[in-house]
Amino acid sequence: MDHIELTLLSLLLAVTALTALARVLNVPYPILLVIGGSLLGFVPGLPDVELDPDLVLLVFLPPLLFIAAYFSSPRELRRLARTITLNAIGLVVLTACTVAVIAHALVPDLSWAVAFTLGAICAPTDPLAATAIARRLGVPARLVSGIEGESLVNDGSALVIYRVAVAAAVGGSFDLLSAGGEFVVNVVGGIAIGLAVGYALLPLFRRALADPLLHVTMSLVAGFLAYIPAEQLDVSGVLGAVTVGLVLCWHAPQITDPLVRMTGYAFWDVLVFLLNALLFVLVGFQLHSIVEHQDRSLPTLLGLGAAVSATVILTRMVWLNTIPYVIRTLDRRPQQRLMRIGWRMRMVGAWSGMRGAVSLAAALALPLDFPERDLVLFLALCVIFATLVAQGLTLPWLIRKLGIEDDGVSEREELLARRAATDAAIARLHELREAEWTRDSTVRFLLKNFDVRQRRLAQVAGERALEQDGEDLGDHTHARTRLVKALIDTQRAVVVGLRNDGTISDEVMRTLERELDLEELGLAPYMGTADAEASVERADSAERP
Template sequence: MEASLLAALVASVALAGLARRFDISAPLALVVAGLLAGLIPGLRGIELEPELVLFVILPPLLWSAGLESSYVAMRRNVRPIGLLAVGLPLATTFAVGVVAYHTVPELTIAAALTLGAIVAPPDAVSATAIGRRLGLPRQIMTLLGGESLLNDATALTAYKVALAAAVGTAATWQSGLGTFALAAVGGVVVGAALGSLIAFARKWFDDPMIESAIGLVAPFFIYFIAEEVHGSGVIAVVVAALILGQLSAHSGYATRLQDAAVWRAVQLILESFAFLLIGLQLPTVVGELSGISAGTLAIASFAVLGTVIAVRIVWVYVFAYLPRALSPKVRSRETRPPTKSEVFIVAWAGMRGVVSLAAAFAVPMTTLSGDPFPGRPQLVFLTFVVVIGTLLLHGLTLPWLIRTLDVQADDDHRDALQQAAAQTKAAAAAEARLDEVLADQRAGSRVGDAAEILRGWNERRQRAAWERLGRGADEIGESPAAAFKRLRLEMLAAERQAFIDERDAGSISDEVLREALHGLDLEEAALNRN
């Protein structure tokens, strides 16, 4: 099994690289590749280990998404995110439970509700991976990202309650609400406490390598501690990541550069591995269905998949317009109503993923009485159908729908305008600080030439921010900022080659070369940041 997992990990990264090289949707390509691999005769499927997903894959992906999320934007959209992350999973759990109970004779009502909780949450991996590639507007990504960060906590808690009832452990409404409250409060407390502690430790060490290392192990530690105290590991990781993301502006530049590079690579590896694992489950899922009516499975599959899609569409449309119609307070607070196209994209972007499959495989084989768990093979199969169905259906149609509905991001111009205004203030602050330093210099200190160079640099940065908002270079010719950038990049290339030549000639060591190239790379990154 270890060798198979290692082979799957290597293959997933290779396939993701090919997909990116040929501009193909990597998530969909990996899922399809896994499905096709499962159809090869004699190829043994890799059975998904729930602990692998919940304790190894999920925490770092939540952490990475939380670091990139905007706390301010999530707070501004707390009502719609709360409805999507808490209300919708619960509504889906009950709706799917009722439909599954009436279409799969083997399922008890508790087992059917367990299935509902399993397929209720759109997956964090699917939403962020596909949404990033499609270039969705930031408002939509904020809603989908906030939903995917938090809905696993709701669904997994509902799953625990329903599963306890299905296996024979006493479960009441009061105990269910208590489980929800403990998970939410415990997750927030653990996340806030450990997030603050980790932020302090990183600042105290003041060592980019150690800070990045702490960041790499933090999500696993936080998730484990939260689960041990019966809190929500998902909420704990998300809260801690939001705290670290908010404080990252106060970290050193080296830490930020290193963290960004490390987490992009980790994200690519884990997302690719997760999507390939989904497709590879086909042999395992089909192998458990011997002796079960194909007609019953087909009817149940269409019914459950249709319910999952329909509940999301109805819920999103109702709560996109009803609160605004009934509450003047909501209308005054949310000044920009969502467009019909944006509402439909949010309603349609309900891809399920590897977390749902992990929860399905975690369902025990037997109940406490020793009897087989009611309808477990059907439960796992229906989860697989929902995951594959939503990934392929939504993933294949979303690009076409975005183009047809003309849902285009207008974030670039707004970002450039905000950056230009901020750059003007930053330039003024830098100018004032330079004047203060010069005023403190001793008379006769030879800093005049350096000061003039710095003033020119400061003015160039201020103008460059506004030039991006004006006419293009094809209309007005090359701007001073563009000319500076082009010439400086040529100089950097020449410097880099000179250092390499010196190393090849044996005049400097590899260590000296790496140190020199690092400084040049930082300057080139600054020039190419836009």
């Protein structure tokens, strides 16, 4: 077996096994990936993997950053703009500086440019594990939005510092004043290119609406279309990819249809997972050689890793528990007071500053002749390990200990939207019943269904008691859902049986199966879970409609 075949097989097996274990242990997969990836490099017989540094950022960053922006909330980004900006720029700069100072003090031979490179690698946060835990435990949506928004922007600011520091380390000079000017040019230039590319792509996405395959392919290309030109012009490709994602995100309802959205969700879920998984495992494959090439002893390396990790964690803790009080002193407007959060929420936010894929990609992208490259890689992995594993595994305990609970904002917004959509549908049905092409029986049937839905939503909102006959419309909805699900299962079984006995082809089966799947997905809001039978059996557990 060739070297590349063995490497590929090892990667796939490792990713599959670690992901399966994460499911069994019910922990976010990045935590298991960083543990397993770190151990893989010491397994005897596994091949050494050498990556081309020039390709790492190009292959991994554009799609990861684009899709993070595409699935973000521009409204929440605007609402939390000041907090996100302070954390994504101020905290990133502070983290890069404190890490650089500590690293330079502990390793005197380490140049300032190399130290700042390490600081920039350790500065950006990764929201995957933190938001997965936060959503599972029902923390307020505002906190989740803040973590995601900060991560979206701080990737760009950290990698601008990274570019400047790497150029200085390789070129041999570092001027703080010129670095500050370059930072501004990088940011403005990257955003401008992202805006130009995003608005140029909108007409093309509209024309591709009828072709889900083309549409998803274009979305994959979009991040690269902004990233590569920006990098060629020596501005931030990262911010270019993020900006084009935000532009397309805002216009997504006009440039996508249901089939495109379903196809895109499935594609991006798998791609983002694979890119993250490969980054963690690839670093693990190189860890053994990184340690072997070091002149320093393993205890010394671990001590340095612990010091840098503690610096990253403490810097965030101090920042998030001091800067809010400074802002409160300077801005005492009533509308700003309403946006304040307590120290418990800030502690959860501070403990959610985990590092992940972007830091790994930046570390792997260091030139092979970069001074102390192996040391920087090792310390970066230590920071990722400490934040993902130590903080990730203790975050659920911290959330429960501090009594952080869901504030119900998302549920109230969902209920409001459902009621507005239902009212609009009923009004439209009354308008259309006079049209020549409609049938009274069909209109009456649909009006009855929407009337039941409207009354059920009023019950959920607490505006309506049980029906006069004592019937809970929630039970009515669950019974109907169970009946429809049973009919869908019956149809699916018949279609599969016809395929199995050769009556219909696999292509016909897949066409009909997809139609039934879409119909079943339409039941999801009324089931509260993908498993219809389980959800109906738990109908008395106050599920949402």
